[in-house]
Amino acid sequence: MTGRGRILVVEDDPRLGPIIRDVLSASWDVELVATRVDALEAALHRLFDVLVVDRRLPDGDGLDVVREVRRFRVTTPALMLTALGEVHDRVSGLDAGANDYLVKPFDFDELNARLRVLTRGADALGRVVEIGGWSFYPEDHTVHSPYSGRVALTDRESELLAILAAEPDRVFTREQLLSAVFERGEQVGTVDTYVHYIRRKTERDLIATVRGRGYRLGTPA
Known part of the structure; x- marks a missing residue:
């Protein structure tokens, strides 16, 4: 990259x-x-x-x-x-x-x-992006929960979420996210792993799975 x-x-x-x-x-x-x-x-x-x-x-x-x-x-x-x-x-x-x-x-x-x-x-986009009740700060690599406050993201987690947040209605394939965020040689399963990391830190609905197509920004409460 x-x-x-x-x-x-x-x-x-x-x-x-x-x-x-x-x-x-x-x-x-x-x-x-x-x-x-x-x-x-x-x-x-x-x-x-x-x-x-x-x-x-x-x-x-x-x-x-x-x-x-x-x-x-x-x-x-x-x-x-x-x-x-x-x-x-x-x-x-x-x-x-x-x-x-x-x-x-x-x-x-x-x-x-x-x-x-x-x-x-x-x-x-680096200032604040509202995702349902959550607030995402790409430059700070943090998401602010409506329940428990600040959640820190890694660089890769933040980059992945920023791409989804930039076009919230678009469904991104795993291959698109892989090429945009991760180094050459990584496997598409890496995208699934990082989606899991983000969901575990926040909530599952923050990123939506579109069956057979990929991922899009979710609509958490």
């Missing part, structure tokens, strides 16, 4: 795509794909801090990528890249679930600035 943010770039231009990847790689871990199908595969099965999606793809509209991930309750911020700069084009992108819109040609300093703005909200 690098500690850097992760970006999915969806761009089919054989020259522009690698340039975007190389420029952003100075600050981010970047995955570059060129089709709608590959974009959906990546966005729905791996974790990213932000999506950068071109409108015109060889197998469809980039807006369909955003619509589809929103349908699965993936709330990862999305920025659309496009040559379509009319007002109605920007409105259609925002209506589809995009968070921002940047018209080609663009300046990379502006792209980086917009990405910082889109991901700034994730940093705010």
